[in-house]
Amino acid sequence: xxxRRRRDGDRQKPALKEKIADAVDISKNLVLGLPLVTMVGDRxxxxxxxxxxxxxxxxxxxxxxxxxxxxxxxxDLELKTMTEExxxxxxxxxxxxxxx
Amino acid sequence: xxxxxxxxxxxxxxxxxxxxxxxxxxINICVRRGxxxxxxxxxxxxxxxxxAAPDFKNVRGIARVTGAxxxxxxxxGLVFTLxxxxxxxxxxxxIMVFLIIIYITATRVMSVDITGNSRVSEGEVRRxxxxxxxxxxxAAKDIEPDRVxxxxxxxxxxxxxxxxxxxxxxxxxEIVERLDSESVPHVxxxxxxxxxxxxxxxxxxxxxxxxxxxxxxxxxxxxxMLVSGVVDSVYGGFRLVHAFGEVYAETEYSETKExxxxxxxxxxxxxxxxxxGLELFGREFNLYPKSAAPGADxxxxxxEASVTVPFVNAPFGGVLKKYRKFEEVEKRRTVREAVxxxxxxxxxxxxxxxxxxxxxxxxxxxxxxxxxxxxxVTVTFECLENIAEEREIDKSLIDxxxxxxxxxxxxxxEEEAPR
Numbered sequence: 001x002x003x004r005r006r007r008d009g010d011r012q013k014p015a016l017k018e019k020i021a022d023a024v025d026i027s028k029n030l031v032l033g034l035p036l037v038t039m040v041g042d043r044x045x046x047x048x049x050x051x052x053x054x055x056x057x058x059x060x061x062x063x064x065x066x067x068x069x070x071x072x073x074x075x076d077l078e079l080k081t082m083t084e085e086x087x088x089x090x091x092x093x094x095x096x097x098x099x100x
Numbered sequence: 101x102x103x104x105x106x107x108x109x110x111x112x113x114x115x116x117x118x119x120x121x122x123x124x125x126x127i128n129i130c131v132r133r134g135x136x137x138x139x140x141x142x143x144x145x146x147x148x149x150x151x152a153a154p155d156f157k158n159v160r161g162i163a164r165v166t167g168a169x170x171x172x173x174x175x176x177g178l179v180f181t182l183x184x185x186x187x188x189x190x191x192x193x194x195i196m197v198f199l200i201i202i203y204i205t206a207t208r209v210m211s212v213d214i215t216g217n218s219r220v221s222e223g224e225v226r227r228x229x230x231x232x233x234x235x236x237x238x239a240a241k242d243i244e245p246d247r248v249x250x251x252x253x254x255x256x257x258x259x260x261x262x263x264x265x266x267x268x269x270x271x272x273x274e275i276v277e278r279l280d281s282e283s284v285p286h287v288x289x290x291x292x293x294x295x296x297x298x299x300x301x302x303x304x305x306x307x308x309x310x311x312x313x314x315x316x317x318x319x320x321x322x323x324x325m326l327v328s329g330v331v332d333s334v335y336g337g338f339r340l341v342h343a344f345g346e347v348y349a350e351t352e353y354s355e356t357k358e359x360x361x362x363x364x365x366x367x368x369x370x371x372x373x374x375x376x377g378l379e380l381f382g383r384e385f386n387l388y389p390k391s392a393a394p395g396a397d398x399x400x401x402x403x404e405a406s407v408t409v410p411f412v413n414a415p416f417g418g419v420l421k422k423y424r425k426f427e428e429v430e431k432r433r434t435v436r437e438a439v440x441x442x443x444x445x446x447x448x449x450x451x452x453x454x455x456x457x458x459x460x461x462x463x464x465x466x467x468x469x470x471x472x473x474x475x476x477v478t479v480t481f482e483c484l485e486n487i488a489e490e491r492e493i494d495k496s497l498i499d500x501x502x503x504x505x506x507x508x509x510x511x512x513x514e515e516e517a518p519r
Contacts, residue, residue, distance in 0.1 A: 052128035057142045079140035079149075082131045 033066025042093040045072070048086045053079075061089065062099070069099040112153040112177025120168035123147040129162045153177060209238045209271050216275040220258050225275060228252045234273075240266050290492050291340035294327035296320040297489040300349030310343030320349065320487070329493050340493060347488040350461070353453050354480040355446045359438040361473040366399070366426040373398070377419035384419060398423040435475055439467045442477030450479050458485035 021031040029036045029049050036048040047063060047070060054062040060073040077091035118126055127147070130137050135158060140149040151159070153175065163170050185191070212234060214225050229235065232248040245264035252262045263274030294310065302318045310327040314320060329343040373394055376387045386393075394400075401422040433441075443465050454460060462482040469475050 052132070053124040056124045056127070056140065056147070077142075079127075079138075081138050082127065082140070083136070084131060084134070 035065040035070055045089045046086055050087055071097045071099050110178050112179040114151050114153055114156055114172050115174035116149050116151055117171045117173050118147040118168050122166055123168050126162055126166045126168035205269055207240055209236055209240050210269040212271045214273045219277055228255055234271055240269055291329045291342050292490045292492050293325055293329045294343045294488040295491045296322055296324045296326055296487045298322050298351050298487050300351040300487055302349050304348040307345035309341050326488055346486045348484055349487045351483045351485055352480055353450050354478055355450045356478040357442060358474050358476050359442050361438055362432050364428045365431050367429050369425045369427060371425035373423040375421045379417040379419055394423045398425050438475045439477055446479040450481050454481055454483055458483040
């Protein structure tokens with residue numbers, strides 16, 4: 001129960017931050033820890049502002065970001081480049097979803 | 101992207117197979133610690149990725165913490181390639197020697213091609229070239245075409261122009277020779293005039309040097325001036341040149357002879373005598389008495405048979421003398437017959453007097469009937485020939501006070517066009 005409360009609290013915190021970000025008009029991915037995702041069709045994807053890899057396989061990748069996790073599935077997925085700032089993934093993507 | 105790949109190759113990288121329970125964690129930690137990992141692929145739970153070679157020593161701790169087992173499957177990059185060939189250092193020396201040879205052959209003269217020379221021998225050209233520094237083995241960049249050209253032209257008068265083209269390690273020499281002045285027939289090297297060697301009517305004048313004194317249609321006598329070697333200079337005054345040229349004139353060669361219409365002809369009576377003699381040591385001995393010798397009304401026809409004896413110079417021989425008796429008969433012929441006989445006799449005589457090189461343009465025959473049954477026959481050949489003959493200029497006749505302000509020596513001057 002306590003764990004759940006903490007999570008609720010976690011979720012309400014960004015709401016305040018979001019309001020502030022709206023008010024000050026600065027980019028939300030920095031303030032709220034949201035990933036910046038750039039996709040080129042179904043082949044290339046760049047994810048900035050990530051934390052780490054949760055699961056990595058040929059057909060599905062899960063990436064942990066600060067506020068929300070990113071899940072990707074497809075074929076021949078490959079982590080082309082990894083730096084502390086961004087991830088560069090290639091392959092043939094099928095679906096892209098956010099997980100909480 | 102290509103640039104990054106080249107950079108990776110130069111620095112050297114490893115192909116890693118990462119197995120274990122959580123390879124994702126291993127990669128996460130690597131990235132967080134600044135260890136570059138790229139081209140990650142998952143193959144049945146085993147991660148295959150690339151990693152810079154110097155970073156691998158920092159990976160052991162991460163592997164221990166995460167329980168992942170990284171395994172190097174391949175080493176790629178310049179460092180590893182060189183290490184692979186480390187034991188083959190003689191090959192490296194071979195490559196160096198090869199490069200040095202390439203460098204030498206590319207910068208040194210390897211061949212000298214000479215074209216365009218006909219009178220000047222190739223050996224002479226090569227000698228001149230090597231004096232000017234163009235020889236096999238010389239550094240190609242040190243060849244100065246202008247200097248080589250000037251030196252060669254100064255050293256050999258027969259060269260009019262020399263082209264020096266350096267193409268890499270080959271040198272192409274193009275020779276242009278001066279016009280062969282020897283081929284123009286001339287007697288003297290001094291300045292001279294051209295005078296007529298025969299009488300004639302000028303039909304064509306081709307002057308290459310000198311001042312022309314005659315024109316087409318002019319009649320000239322032997323010794324007349326045709327082309328003067330004293331030329332008015334464009335700079336004032338005059339200069340002396342070696343007059344060159346051909347002056348063609350119509351000349352005549354003729355022969356005249358009188359023929360009588362009355363003439364004598366020998367008629368043989370048919371009486372013949374055969375007499376024999378011997379020839380010994382250059383002397384002739386008759387084998388018949390003196391009284392048997394024929395009179396003046398016999399025509400002699402000799403035939404000899406001689407034998408040469410070895411070691412003796414004088415021939416030994418027999419002589420057969422055949423005598424035929426004749427009578428002189430007086431005959432008369434028509435004018436036509438006399439003229440025909442004359443033409444037949446005179447034509448070969450005239451033909452012989454025509455000099456070589458003269459072109460016979462016309463042949464005419466004339467006859468005059470004279471008093472006393474005589475006829476005069478003339479055979480004439482008209483010819484076209486070069487009558488120019490060189491004669492030295494008599495310098496004592498030239499007014500010495502006139503200013504000779506132009507170089508007399510320049511026989512081959514081209515700027516003057518005396519026409």
